[in-house]
Amino acid sequence: MTDVSLRVDLPAPTTDRSYEIVVGAGLIGRAGELIRPLQARPFLVVVTDENVARLHGDSLGRALARADIRYEFIVLPPGEATKSAASLTGLMSRMLALGVERTDVIVAFGGGVIGDVAGLAAALVRRGCRFVQIPTTLLAQVDSSVGGKTAINAPEGKNLIGAFHQPSLVIADVEALATLPRRELLAGYAEVVKYAALGDAGFFDWLDERAGKLMSGDRQMLARAVEICVAAKAAIVARDETEKSERRLLNLGHTFGHALEAVYGFSDALLHGEAVAVGMALAFDYSVRRGLAPEPDAASLKAHLASVGLPTSFGDLPPTNADRSPERLVALMRQDKKMAGGKLALVLAAGIGKAFVEPDADLDDVRAFLAQAGAP
Numbered sequence: 187m188t189d190v191s192l193r194v195d196l197p198a199p200t201t202d203r204s205y206e207i208v209v210g211a212g213l214i215g216r217a218g219e220l221i222r223p224l225q226a227r228p229f230l231v232v233v234t235d236e237n238v239a240r241l242h243g244d245s246l247g248r249a250l251a252r253a254d255i256r257y258e259f260i261v262l263p264p265g266e267a268t269k270s271a272a273s274l275t276g277l278m279s280r281m282l283a284l285g286v287e288r289t290d291v292i293v294a295f296g297g298g299v300i301g302d303v304a305g306l307a308a309a310l311v312r313r314g315c316r317f318v319q320i321p322t323t324l325l326a327q328v329d330s331s332v333g334g335k336t337a338i339n340a341p342e343g344k345n346l347i348g349a350f351h352q353p354s355l356v357i358a359d360v361e362a363l364a365t366l367p368r369r370e371l372l373a374g375y376a377e378v379v380k381y382a383a384l385g386d387a388g389f390f391d392w393l394d395e396r397a398g399k400l401m402s403g404d405r406q407m408l409a410r411a412v413e414i415c416v417a418a419k420a421a422i423v424a425r426d427e428t429e430k431s432e433r434r435l436l437n438l439g440h441t442f443g444h445a446l447e448a449v450y451g452f453s454d455a456l457l458h459g460e461a462v463a464v465g466m467a468l469a470f471d472y473s474v475r476r477g478l479a480p481e482p483d484a485a486s487l488k489a490h491l492a493s494v495g496l497p498t499s500f501g502d503l504p505p506t507n508a509d510r511s512p513e514r515l516v517a518l519m520r521q522d523k524k525m526a527g528g529k530l531a532l533v534l535a536a537g538i539g540k541a542f543v544e545p546d547a548d549l550d551d552v553r554a555f556l557a558q559a560g561a562p
Contacts, residue, residue, distance in 0.1 A: 187210055187211040187360075187405065187406065187409060188210070189208055189209065189210030189213070190208070190209045190210060190409070190413050191206055191207070191208050191209075192206070192207040192208075192209070192413070192416055192417055192420055193205070193206055193207070193420065194207065194332065194333075194352070194420045194423055194424055195424045196352065196423070196424055196427055197424075197427075203352055205352065205353060205354050205355055205356065206355055206356070207332060207355075207356040207358065207416050207420065208220065208355075208356070208357050208358065209327075209358045209360070209409055209412050209413050209416065210358075210359065210360070210409065211359065211360055211361045211405060211409070212359065212361055213357050213358070213359035213361075214242055214245050214246055214249060214320065214357070214359045214361070214362065215245060215248070215249050216249060217246055217249045217250065217293075217320060217357055218249040218250045218251070218252050218253025218254075218255055219249075219252075219253050220355065220357055221250075221253070221255070221291060221293070221318055221355065222253045222254075222255060224291055224316060224318070224354050224355060225255070225290075225291055226287075226289035226290070227287075227289070227290070228253075228254055228255045228256055229255070229256045229257070229290060230250070230255060230256075230257050230258075230290060230291045230292065230293055231257070231258050231259075231260060231281055231284055231286055231290070231292050231293065232246065232250075232257055232258070232259045232260070232293040232295050233260050233262065233277065233292060233293065233294055233295065233296075233300060233303070233304035233307070234259060234260070234261055234262070234295040234296050234300060235261065235262050235263065235264040235265075235268070235296050235297075235299070235300055236261055236262070236263060236264055237264045237296075238264075238295055238296040238297075238300070238322050239259060239261045241322075241362075241365045242295070242322060242362060242365070243259060246293075246295060246320070247259075257293075258284050260277060260280050260281070260284075262277065262300065262303070264299070265299065265453070265454055266299055266339070266447075266452040266453060266454065266458070267452065267453065268299050268300075268303060269299050269302055269303050269337070269338045269339045269345075269452070270338055270339065271338060271340075271347070273303060273338070274303055274306060274307060274338050277303060277304070277307045278307050278310060278311050281307060281311050282311065286311055286312065286315060287312065287315075288312035288313065288314065288315055289315075289316070290315055290316070291315070291316045291317060291318055291354070292304060292307065292308040292311075292315050292316070292317040292318070293317065293318045293320060294308075294317060294318070294319050294320065294321075294331075294353075295320045295322065296320075296321070296322055296323070296326070297321065297322060297323035297325060297326045297330075297370075298321075298323065298325050298326045298329075298330035298331075298458065301319055301321060301326055301330050301331050301336075302330065302335075302336050302337050302338065302345070302348070303336075303338060304317065305317055305319070305334075305335075305336030305351055305353070306336035306337060306338060306347075306348055306349060306351070308336075308351060309336055309349045309351035310349070314351065316353075316354045317351070317353050317354065318353055318354055318355045318356070318357065319331035319332075319353045319355070319356045319357070320356075320357045320359070321356070321357075321358055321362075322359075322362040322363075322365075322366075323362075323363070323366060323370055323373075323374055324363055324366065324370075324371055324373075324374025324375060324377075324378070324408070324412075325370075325373055325374035325376075325377050325458065325459050326374075327358040327360070327363075327374070327412050327416075328374065328377050328378050328381070328411070328412050328415035328416060328419075329377045329380075329415065329419065329436075331353070331356050331358065332356055332416055332419050332420060332423065333352075333419060333423040333427075333433075333436075334350045334351055334352035334353065334423070334427070335348065335350060336348050336349055336350070336351050337349075339452050342521050343444060343445075343448055343518060343521035343522070344444040344447055344448060344452065345444070345523065346521065346523065350427065350428055352427075356416075358412055358416070360405055360408050360409045360412060361405070363403065363408055364403055364405075368401075369457065370457070371401065371403075372401070372459065372460075372494060372495055372496055373457040373458060373459025373460055374459055375397075375400065375401065375459070375494060375496070376439075376459035376460065376462045376463040376466070376491070376496055377415070377459055377462060378393065378400075378411050378415055379393060379463075379466070379487075379490065379491060380436075380438050380439060380462065380466060381414070381415045381418050381419070382538070382539065383438060383439075383466060383470075383487055383535065383538055383539065383541065384435050384436070384438045384533070384535070384539070384541035385418065385435065385539055385540075385541060386414075386418065386539050387537075387538045387539030387540075388539075389414055389539075390486075390487075390490070390538050390539060393411070393490070394486075394490055397490065397493060397494050401494050419436065422435070422436065429523075429524075434524060434531060434533060434543050435533060435541045435542070435543065437524065437533050438465075438466060438469060438533045438535070438541050439462045439463070439464075439465030439466030439467075439468070439469050439533075440462060440465060440533075441465065441469075441519055441522050441524070441530070441532055441533065442461075442464065442465035442468040442469060442515075442519070443458070443461035443462040443463075443464060443465030443466075444461070444465075444518070444519075444522065445515045445516075445518035445519050446461045446464060446465065446503070446510070446515070447461045448518045448521075449506065449508050449509070449510045449514065449515070449518070450504075450506060450508065451508070455504050455506070456503065456504060459496075460496065460497055463491050463496040463497055463498060464497050464498060464499065464500070464502065464503065466487065466491070467484075467487065467488045467491065467498040467499065468555075468556075468559060469532075469533060469534055469535060470483065470484035470487050470488070470535055471484055471555075471559060472532075472534065472552065472555050473534040473535045473536070475555055475558075476534070478534055478535070478536055479534075479535050479536055479537050479540075480537055483535070483537040483538045486538060487538060499559070499560060500559060500560040500561055500562070501560060510561060510562060511561060511562060512553045512554075512556035512557045512561045513553065515553075515556055515561060516549050516552060516553045516556070519549070519552070520549070529545065529546040529547075530546070530547045530549060531543050531544065531545050531546075531547070532544045532547035532552070
């Protein structure tokens with residue numbers, strides 16, 4: 187498989203903050219040679235979780251050693267609970283104890299959780315260190331590793347404490363996806379579908395024809411899907427780095443989805459991609475309710491998500507004793523980062539591949555819709 191190199195070109199008045207995204211197979215084994223040119227000294231800290239350390243830690247260690255890079259691993263517990271203030275504080279303390287300097291490189295080696303918390307730590311320690319993303323999940327490879335969003339969760343909502351801190355390099359090794367549990371692969375696939383649903387109807391058709399091969403782990407198909415999604419995100423981020431306009435489209439399904447994640451306590455009971463799948467279905471159904479999108483497009487989206495085993499409705503969600511009433515969900519949606527002046531900007535769609543931002547969503551109407559959609 188030939189490596190694909192994409193580039194995020196960010197405008198900057200004083201320094202070049204652009205960076206490469208390399209997609210291919212066997213890249214973890216080449217990580218040392220790819221990272222070494224970024225270093226002021228041959229030392230770095232790898233932040234990872236217990237699962238990734240067990241599966242891929244030795245491979246990365248050997249690659250760094252071949253490039254004569256000294257390294258230390260900091261291994262965190264897996265799961266969304268790691269995106270907490272306590273975990274962040276502990277991680278930064280360990281970095282400082284290891285003697286991390288401002289010119290050093292921090293490597294985020296794992297899925298979206300590790301990328302978020304390690305990236306935020308890199309943004310804060312010594313007022314900002316360089317960092318490299320080596321995403322090992324489909325969700326992280328197609329979405330969260332690119333664009334510089336770093337954050338932890340708060341009791342009030344998802345990703346509410348964070349910073350924009352761009353990586354210096356992204357290394358997406360599709361071979362790492364072979365070790366993913368199917369549920370994690372599916373959760374990442376929801377983000378793949380998001381890119382098609384928000385701006386590329388042709389890509390949606392491509393996915394509709396190839397979903398079976400993608401979910402069976404076809405390496406060539408996965409690499410192509412990662413390439414398409416990353417190219418789309420890189421272009422959007424270059425035009426709107428700090429999410430003032432176009433980048434908000436990347437939140438399709440996320441306002442509903444983040445509220446659902448909060449209901450489930452940001453736990454493994456409901457993975458981020460699963461919440462986004464339901465959130466996208468709700469966004470399309472709400473667009474139909476508003477007369478903005480044709481019903482067949484909403485039906486096609488939901489059928490595609492369901493065909494691979496992703497949830498699309500409240501009835502597909504795991505049981506919980508937590509309050510997920512329309513009132514509770516709308517209250518959580520009010521914590522969305524896109525709230526401004528007391529108004530919620532909600533990403534809706536005029537059809538598959540035609541997402542847009544509704545700048546002032548009628549939350550009373552959203553509440554009524556959620557009740558109609560089956561929110562208990």
